[in-house]
Amino acid sequence: MTANRRNFIKTAGLGVAASALAAPAVLAQAPIRWRFQTYAGAALGPHVTKPAIDLFNRSAKGEMEIELYYADQLVPTGELFRALQNGTIDAVHSDDDSMAAPVPVSIFGGYFPFATKSILDVPVLFNQYGLADIWRDAYAKAGGVVWLSAAGQDACHFNTRTPIRSVADLKGLRLYTFPTAGRFLTQFGVVPVSIPYEDVQVAAQTGEISGMAWSGITEDYTVGWADVTKYFLTNNISGAWIGSWFVNEKRWADLPQHLKDLWLTCVQAGHNYRDQWYWGGEAKLRAQGEKLELTTVPADEWAEIEKAAMVFWDEVAEDNETTAKVVKTFKDYNGVLTKSGGVYACG
Numbered sequence: 001m002t003a004n005r006r007n008f009i010k011t012a013g014l015g016v017a018a019s020a021l022a023a024p025a026v027l028a029q030a031p032i033r034w035r036f037q038t039y040a041g042a043a044l045g046p047h048v049t050k051p052a053i054d055l056f057n058r059s060a061k062g063e064m065e066i067e068l069y070y071a072d073q074l075v076p077t078g079e080l081f082r083a084l085q086n087g088t089i090d091a092v093h094s095d096d097d098s099m100a101a102p103v104p105v106s107i108f109g110g111y112f113p114f115a116t117k118s119i120l121d122v123p124v125l126f127n128q129y130g131l132a133d134i135w136r137d138a139y140a141k142a143g144g145v146v147w148l149s150a151a152g153q154d155a156c157h158f159n160t161r162t163p164i165r166s167v168a169d170l171k172g173l174r175l176y177t178f179p180t181a182g183r184f185l186t187q188f189g190v191v192p193v194s195i196p197y198e199d200v201q202v203a204a205q206t207g208e209i210s211g212m213a214w215s216g217i218t219e220d221y222t223v224g225w226a227d228v229t230k231y232f233l234t235n236n237i238s239g240a241w242i243g244s245w246f247v248n249e250k251r252w253a254d255l256p257q258h259l260k261d262l263w264l265t266c267v268q269a270g271h272n273y274r275d276q277w278y279w280g281g282e283a284k285l286r287a288q289g290e291k292l293e294l295t296t297v298p299a300d301e302w303a304e305i306e307k308a309a310m311v312f313w314d315e316v317a318e319d320n321e322t323t324a325k326v327v328k329t330f331k332d333y334n335g336v337l338t339k340s341g342g343v344y345a346c347g
Helices: 002-027 050-059 077-085 104-108 121-128 131-142 179-188 197-206 217-223 249-254 257-288 299-317 321-339
Strands: 032-038 064-069 091-094 145-152 157-160 174-177 191-193 211-215 231-233 242-248 293-295
Touching: 050 064, 050 257, 077 091, 077 145, 077 242, 104 131, 104 321, 121 131, 121 145, 121 321, 131 145, 131 321, 145 249, 145 257, 157 217, 174 179, 174 197, 179 191, 179 211, 179 299, 197 211, 211 217, 217 257, 242 249, 299 321
Parallel strands: 032 064, 032 091, 174 191, 174 211, 231 293
Antiparallel strands: 091 242, 145 242, 157 211, 157 231
């Protein structure tokens, strides 16, 4: 009995010791951590990016945590692609244009003139008309960055210190805008201005810039731009922003499949939130907002800008095979919209 008792104590001791050694490997394992930067500033980011991050962090149950940073907090927006590619940051929400992605589709990110009519055009173009495959392939060839998903946001309108009631009123305006939109608008006398996102409001307040060609009215009110400009032009140069979610290639490859699935689900939930947030805000603030006076350029005159956009499309299509495919897709889709009688046409 004494011998048996001694063996039991030895065996039990080994079991306890083994458990003590094994347990920390499971219980003390640090969660996976990502550093994530969005193109959006601290006022806009809680609507366009944070909902997806928060949902993921709650749902990951301690296995993974994503740290969210707003515009320019870790790196300037124009350096997001390189920082993502070299692993300085792990994931990004931005348009291709603003983050200077060295891929042929970059010119279409943000606001490509008159490519879309409304926010839902973007998921339709990507999911039903093949743009997702084109984007995925473009980033695979660039290497180091994985394109995950694209969604639409608000249309590109003008909010300015002085009213725009004719195309001629664009001449001389110093506007904060996206690279491609700025390139297109220079032919009408616009002077594109590139400054850090968080400096835009003060620049408009002091008169350093004339306003912004950057967003719809929902953003103008949300980020404070409606407090430093007076007018909102109801005409737009594009019906929806094309923005995407990206991740460092190695970080994505190392992620367990169930966390990949969870992340993509949360990203889609964020897309859905933005759809209704922007769409409802655009209508409500035009109808009930008191900070910005609405102005409109007559349709026959604005058609001059739309006609110039078609010339711009053809010029871009000549750049390479990829841009030609994207432009053809836009033409095909807009042809369908035209034949259908336009967006939400009735009777």
